[in-house]
Amino acid sequence: xxxxxxxxxxxxxxxxxxxxxxxxxxxxxxxxxxxxxxxxxxxxxxxxxxxxxxxxxxxxxxxxxxxxxxxxxxxxxxxxxxxxxxxxxxxxxxxxxxxxxxxxxxxxxxxxxxxxxxxxxxxxxxxxxxxxxxxxxxxxxxxxxxxxxxxxxxxxxxxxxxxxxxxxxxxxxxxxxxxxxxxxxxxxxxxxxxxxxxxxxxxxxxxxxxxxxxxxxxxxxxxxxxxxxxxxxxxxxxxxxxxxxxxxxxxxxxxxxxxxxxxxxxxxxxxxxxxxxxxxxxxxxxxxxxxxxxxxxxxxxxxxxxxxxxxxxxxxxxxxxxxxxxxxxxxxxxxxxxxxxxxxxxxxxxxxxxxxxxxxxxxxxxxxxxxxxxxxxxxxxxxxxxxxxxxxxxxxxxxx
Amino acid sequence: xxxxxxxxxxxxxxxxxxxxxxxxxxxxxxxxxxxxxxxxxxxxxxxxxxxxxxxxxxxxxxxxxxxxxxxxxxxxxxxxxxxxxxxxxxxxxxxxxxxxxxxxxxxxxxxxxxxxxxxxxxxxxxxxxxxxxxxxxxxxxxxxxxxxxxxxxxxxxxxxxxxxxxxxxxxxxxxxxxxxxxxxxxxxxxxxxxxxxxxxxxxxxxxxxxxxxxxxxxxxxxxxxxxxxxxxxxxxxxxxxxxxxxxxxxxxxxxxxxxxxxxxxxxxxxxxxxxxxxxxxxxxxxxxxxxxxxxxxxxxxxxxxxxxxxxxxxxxxxxxxxxxxxxxxxxxxxxxxxxxxxxxxxxxxxxxxxxxxxxxxxxxxxx
Numbered sequence: 120x121x122x123x124x125x126x127x128x129x130x131x132x133x134x135x136x137x138x139x140x141x142x143x144x145x146x147x148x149x150x151x152x153x154x155x156x157x158x159x160x161x162x163x164x165x166x167x168x169x170x171x172x173x174x175x176x177x178x179x180x181x182x183x184x185x186x187x188x189x190x191x192x193x194x195x196x197x198x199x200x201x202x203x204x205x206x207x208x209x210x211x212x213x214x215x216x217x218x219x220x221x222x223x224x225x226x227x228x229x230x231x232x233x234x235x236x237x238x239x240x241x242x243x244x245x246x247x248x249x250x251x252x253x254x255x256x257x258x259x260x261x262x263x264x265x266x267x268x269x270x271x272x273x274x275x276x277x278x279x280x281x282x283x284x285x286x287x288x289x290x291x292x293x294x295x296x297x298x299x300x301x302x303x304x305x306x307x308x309x310x311x312x313x314x315x316x317x318x319x320x321x322x323x324x325x326x327x328x329x330x331x332x333x334x335x336x337x338x339x340x341x342x343x344x345x346x347x348x349x350x351x352x353x354x355x356x357x358x359x360x361x362x363x364x365x366x367x368x369x370x371x372x373x374x375x376x377x378x379x380x381x382x383x384x385x386x387x388x389x390x391x392x393x394x395x396x397x398x399x400x401x402x403x404x405x406x407x408x409x410x411x412x413x414x415x416x417x418x419x420x421x422x423x424x425x426x427x428x429x430x431x432x433x434x435x436x437x438x439x440x441x442x443x444x445x446x447x448x449x450x451x452x453x454x455x456x457x458x459x460x461x462x463x464x465x466x467x468x469x470x471x472x473x474x475x476x477x478x479x480x481x482x483x484x485x486x487x488x489x490x491x492x493x494x495x496x497x498x499x500x501x502x503x504x505x506x507x508x509x510x511x512x513x514x515x516x517x518x519x
Numbered sequence: 520x521x522x523x524x525x526x527x528x529x530x531x532x533x534x535x536x537x538x539x540x541x542x543x544x545x546x547x548x549x550x551x552x553x554x555x556x557x558x559x560x561x562x563x564x565x566x567x568x569x570x571x572x573x574x575x576x577x578x579x580x581x582x583x584x585x586x587x588x589x590x591x592x593x594x595x596x597x598x599x600x601x602x603x604x605x606x607x608x609x610x611x612x613x614x615x616x617x618x619x620x621x622x623x624x625x626x627x628x629x630x631x632x633x634x635x636x637x638x639x640x641x642x643x644x645x646x647x648x649x650x651x652x653x654x655x656x657x658x659x660x661x662x663x664x665x666x667x668x669x670x671x672x673x674x675x676x677x678x679x680x681x682x683x684x685x686x687x688x689x690x691x692x693x694x695x696x697x698x699x700x701x702x703x704x705x706x707x708x709x710x711x712x713x714x715x716x717x718x719x720x721x722x723x724x725x726x727x728x729x730x731x732x733x734x735x736x737x738x739x740x741x742x743x744x745x746x747x748x749x750x751x752x753x754x755x756x757x758x759x760x761x762x763x764x765x766x767x768x769x770x771x772x773x774x775x776x777x778x779x780x781x782x783x784x785x786x787x788x789x790x791x792x793x794x795x796x797x798x799x800x801x802x803x804x805x806x807x808x809x810x811x812x813x814x815x816x817x818x819x820x821x822x823x824x825x826x827x828x829x830x831x832x833x834x835x836x837x838x839x840x841x842x843x844x845x846x847x848x849x850x851x852x853x854x855x856x857x858x859x860x861x862x863x864x865x866x867x868x869x870x871x872x873x874x875x876x877x878x879x880x881x882x883x884x885x886x
Contacts, residue, residue, distance in 0.1 A: 408637035416593055417625035417652035417703065427651070431642040 122200030156331030195243035248468035253448035259387025272402025275337030286339035287330025294324015442505035546603035574754030635696035646684030694725035
């Protein structure tokens with residue numbers, strides 16, 4: 120090889136020595152290792168997936184438990200198979216635990232609550248209420264949050280003014296009702312409704328203008344999610360429930376919404392940003408893929424791309440978060456019950472069984488303990504299943 | 520709408536006279552970024568006739584992909600400044616909104632992407648991906664669309680097409696997936712096909728197969744094709760005409776044989792000399808073009824290739840050469856073209872003065 124003139128050497132390697140060293144050190148050290156680990160994990164994952172044609176013992180146990188609970192709940196609700204009347208009171212058995220040797224608690228396998236009602240039918244019917252509320256709430260979050268999240272992820276940075284105006288006006292109205300309503304009501308002394316409407320209109324106008332100036336659906340929807348997440352979930356759910364339930368007098372007259380529906384709405388609203396953010400992140404990453412552009416280059420409409428191309432890819436992530444969400448919602452129902460809002464007695468729910476007898480924790484712990492154990496096992500099973508779903512659908516880029 | 524219709528009327532006649540399928544005139548696509556305006560495509564013009572292939576060649580980042588997406592109208596609206604005229608079958612496409620463009624996408628013009636791994640939906644069956652656009656553009660029953668899809672898979676030489684229809688992309692190899700992509704793109708019988716580096720992500724062994732397949736389909740359908748690549752070797756035997764792009768512009772354009780036998784632009788020469796040759800001895804150092812493509816936000820004054828050019832003189836750095844048409848059909852942008860006395864003198868002077876690129880070129884020649 121002939122001698123190289125100095126200039127060639129200069130340009131050819133002017134940046135390369137440093138780069139090379141850096142690259143080498145990275146590759147030799149960190150990268151090499153992580154690549155190995157990655158490769159190992161992929162191989163192991165692949166083998167694991169092949170070996171575990173089924174779900175594994177834990178997952179089946181979790182599924183079994185959930186099926187059992189759902190079955191009991193449905194049977195209790197429909198009355199096909201009852202274990203007694205959940206509202207019948209046996210005064211002499213009040214607060215008697217399952218192992219009480221005195222009194223007449225023998226007939227009651229799980230004991231009685233403080234009103235002397237058999238625990239078994241109450242827990243069974245409570246399962247129905249708790250699961251109904253939790254599942255309903257997550258369905259609300261799943262549908263609304265998923266839709267908003269996918270809109271944000273797909274149109275993020277794409278949509279021009281119209282979407283921005285709509286989203287901006289919506290955010291503005293929500294804020295306007297909350298902030299403007301308070302300001303007008305307190306400062307000027309307007310009526311609640313009038314103040315809220317005035318605040319909403321002003322907020323919508325401001326938000327719409329902002330949306331028109333910088334029309335970006337993603338910014339506004341992510342803004343909504345972030346604001347909703349920044350309000351402590353339990354406070355938001357509590358105020359929503361209290362607001363929607365209305366006063367006790369109204370309820371006594373049979374007015375107002377049914378408490379189950381109120382809980383579904385309240386917890387559902389809280390879960391919207393949780394599901395929405397997951398859906399947005401997932402949709403955002405899938406929307407960058409060439410197949411979305413390819414679908415557009417084949418003349419597909421936006422709606423079609425979202426439903427046919429994006430949704431099937433986004434669903435696994437949403438399902439996994441929803442299973443975890445149901446678990447959280449069950450706990451949330453219990454928490455709200457303890458805070459004094461929610462399903463009204465005599466209708467039992469796991470939450471209000473605990474709430475009613477939390478004062479008897481020392482005298483007769485079995486009441487709280489039994490309901491808590493059911494919540495604990497159900498939440499555990501749901502969390503476990505959520506993890507299984509996530510890890511099974513968590514397909515690596517290289518695996519596609 | 521009536522205004523634009525009357526405005527396009529003259530071009531309709533002009534286009535049908537010349538018989539061109541696609542007429543691109545002075546297309547500019549600029550991106551607004553925080554750093555400034557990125558001139559990704561900066562004044563590109565060409566015409567393409569039915570059944571012909573135009574090869575667009577250039578390094579990464581010279582605007583090939585952006586050009587093809589600009590013509591298709593697939594770029595986002597926001598932050599993109601477009602100008603120029605794109606006339607397809609006598610209709611001005613730049614006036615059309617997304618709704619009208621949807622009639623063209625897939626049915627009239629279609630696109631094949633670089634990476635078949637990401638351009639198919641991983642959770643949709645092959646058959647469905649093909650029939651999607653058939654059912655959207657053509658008013659046919661599901662059974663007919665399925666039959667059409669099977670025929671398409673057959674024509675792109677996928678064995679057992681009936682079975683493949685029910686498979687997912689991950690069950691196919693890379694070459695097979697690219698064939699499926701071709702089938703998807705051809706589904707509605709487009710008149711114009713953009714192939715954006717269709718073989719870059721494939722094994723060398725299947726590259727030729729896929730290219731041959733595309734050529735065969737093109738002949739059969741009398742379809743025009745824009746073949747985008749960074750490899751002059753890919754377009755050598757397949758394009759009727761080749762446009763070499765650099766920094767968002769066409770720097771040389773000529774019929775294929777003319778370009779290879781009589782290239783004028785030093786950049787084309789540099790691209791060609793960077794392809795390894797079979798007759799080279801083993802362990803021959805590959806020729807490279809020193810430096811990087813220019814920053815498209817602040818492109819250099821004068822010729823954009825001057826900083827890396829073996830022939831560059833002071834004039835090149837100050838004054839941008841126009842695109843001159845020396846022979847009919849052969850255009851280039853250079854003050855000191857390759858193979859002319861001025862060019863040879865410029866190269867000689869640069870070698871004497873030890874200009875990096877000239878020395879590198881000389882070295883590549885001596886080796």
